[in-house]
Amino acid sequence: MTSADLFARARQLIPGGVNSPVRAFRSVGGAPFFVKSAQGATLTTADDRELIDFVCTWGPAIHGHNHPLIRQAIAAALERGTSFGTPNPLEVDMAEMITRFVPSIQKVRLCNSGTEATMSAIRLARGFTRRDKIIKFSGCYHGHSDSLLIKAGSGALTHGNPDSAGVPASFARETIVLPYNDAAAVEAAFAAHPGEIAAVIVEPYPANVGLILPLPGYLAALRAACTRAGALLIFDEVMTGFRLAKGGVQEIEGITPDLTTLGKIIGGGLPVGAFGGRADVMDHLAPLGPVYQAGTLSGNPLAMAAGIAALRLLETENPYERLAALGRQVRDTLLDATRAKGLPAQVPQTGSMFCLYFSAKPVHSYADALQSDAALFGRFFHACLARGVYLPPSAYEACFLSTAHEGSMIDRACERMHDALLSL
Numbered sequence: 001m002t003s004a005d006l007f008a009r010a011r012q013l014i015p016g017g018v019n020s021p022v023r024a025f026r027s028v029g030g031a032p033f034f035v036k037s038a039q040g041a042t043l044t045t046a047d048d049r050e051l052i053d054f055v056c057t058w059g060p061a062i063h064g065h066n067h068p069l070i071r072q073a074i075a076a077a078l079e080r081g082t083s084f085g086t087p088n089p090l091e092v093d094m095a096e097m098i099t100r101f102v103p104s105i106q107k108v109r110l111c112n113s114g115t116e117a118t119m120s121a122i123r124l125a126r127g128f129t130r131r132d133k134i135i136k137f138s139g140c141y142h143g144h145s146d147s148l149l150i151k152a153g154s155g156a157l158t159h160g161n162p163d164s165a166g167v168p169a170s171f172a173r174e175t176i177v178l179p180y181n182d183a184a185a186v187e188a189a190f191a192a193h194p195g196e197i198a199a200v201i202v203e204p205y206p207a208n209v210g211l212i213l214p215l216p217g218y219l220a221a222l223r224a225a226c227t228r229a230g231a232l233l234i235f236d237e238v239m240t241g242f243r244l245a246k247g248g249v250q251e252i253e254g255i256t257p258d259l260t261t262l263g264k265i266i267g268g269g270l271p272v273g274a275f276g277g278r279a280d281v282m283d284h285l286a287p288l289g290p291v292y293q294a295g296t297l298s299g300n301p302l303a304m305a306a307g308i309a310a311l312r313l314l315e316t317e318n319p320y321e322r323l324a325a326l327g328r329q330v331r332d333t334l335l336d337a338t339r340a341k342g343l344p345a346q347v348p349q350t351g352s353m354f355c356l357y358f359s360a361k362p363v364h365s366y367a368d369a370l371q372s373d374a375a376l377f378g379r380f381f382h383a384c385l386a387r388g389v390y391l392p393p394s395a396y397e398a399c400f401l402s403t404a405h406e407g408s409m410i411d412r413a414c415e416r417m418h419d420a421l422l423s424l
């Protein structure tokens with residue numbers, strides 16, 4: 001069965017043929033391919049093509065696909081059963097690892113996705129502060145819950161609907177949306193809503209609108225503004241957690257948030273989310289406190305086993321410097337080739353994350369990102385795909401590297417991307 005056959009069947013049965021919109025290739029044109037297996041840095045499609053993968057399952061696969069140690073951990077857990085509906089020992093091991101790696105997390109609650117983590121962290125912040133409003137930043141994506149799907153990035157932006165139908169206007173009114181990297185806007189919002197703002201939620205490095213890095217002092221200004229106003233600072237590190245450093249962006253930037261949300265890498269490729277932070281805040285959760293949150297499959301033993309194996313590998317290998325070298329190699333390749341071709345380009349890169357904006361101006365915000373040439377990105381995407389390199393099918397997504405890209409794989413990928421840029 002080819003990708004075309006599968007997609008034709010899928011479209012009859014699944015809206016748009018996909019279970020997550022950005023997979024549909026709408027913004028780059030063409031039809032998505034189906035993947036039948038993945039190994040290391042490569043995907044094998046239903047059409048038997050091998051693609052070097054820079055999506056890495058949208059972030060989780062930092063060790064590459066189907067890593068033997070993660071596979072073994074899942075297999076061992078499988079022998080003992082798939083779900084117990086009671087506490088299991090692996091949940092405690094996972095909680096110990098997370099709190100050890102991320103010191104601002106004194107207590108943690110595990111759930112099943114990043115969306116659940118951010119949705120629950122917001123509810124907790126509201127319950128703790130007894131305030132209703134939250135601040136988020138345009139272009140930051142925090143999953144698809146109602147309060148957060150306003151001026152969101154990722155698939156919402158790619159498909160031109162960063163504000164979703166179905167979100168009541170009365171809910172949206174409780175979400176104040178500000179531009180990222182504008183500390184004065186945050187000060188002004190706190191001044192305009194004294195005693196009303198429960199929390200500021202931010203992707204410390206926004207990575208669902210391409211990749212945006214903070215201006216010097218910006219994250220510290222958010223921390224100070226929240227502390228002054230008695231609001232909680234929530235770092236959404238679902239994407240960045242464990243990707244750039246064991247302690248996340250908060251370790252790199254030296255900022256202590258009140259709450260942190262995690263996902264992606266901590267599941268080792270299985271569905272997991274987590275939120276945690278100050279013990280006095282976390283103790284407002286049921287069964288200790290009045291803020292309700294629950295999950296039939298939360299702390300699932302297979303997911304815990306996979307995630308613990310992934311985190312252990314990060315601890316034993318400490319691959320961050322190696323990954324950053326790969327990131328710099330890709331960045332230099334993209335900059336050289338766009339310069340040679342005379343194309344306007346910005347290549348933000350940090351560690352194993354990067355993106356390419358076809359833009360003459362540095363990108364510091366969502367508005368800047370929208371100025372980039374998305375149509376040209378679509379042509380670049382297809383030129384790469386034709387050469388066996390898979391980038392995210394959107395001008396507004398970050399690319400990811402894994403340890404499996406090391407060696408000849410990264411050289412081959414860089415040659416092909418260079419060639420793709422020169423062909424535009």
Ligand SMILES: *Cc1c(COP(=O)(O)O)cnc(C)c1O
Nearest residue numbers: 113114115141142143236238239
């Ligand atoms: C992916 C992502 C989410 C949502 O996680 P899901 O597991 O897709 O629900 C939330 N926040 C950020 C920063 C993300 O990158």
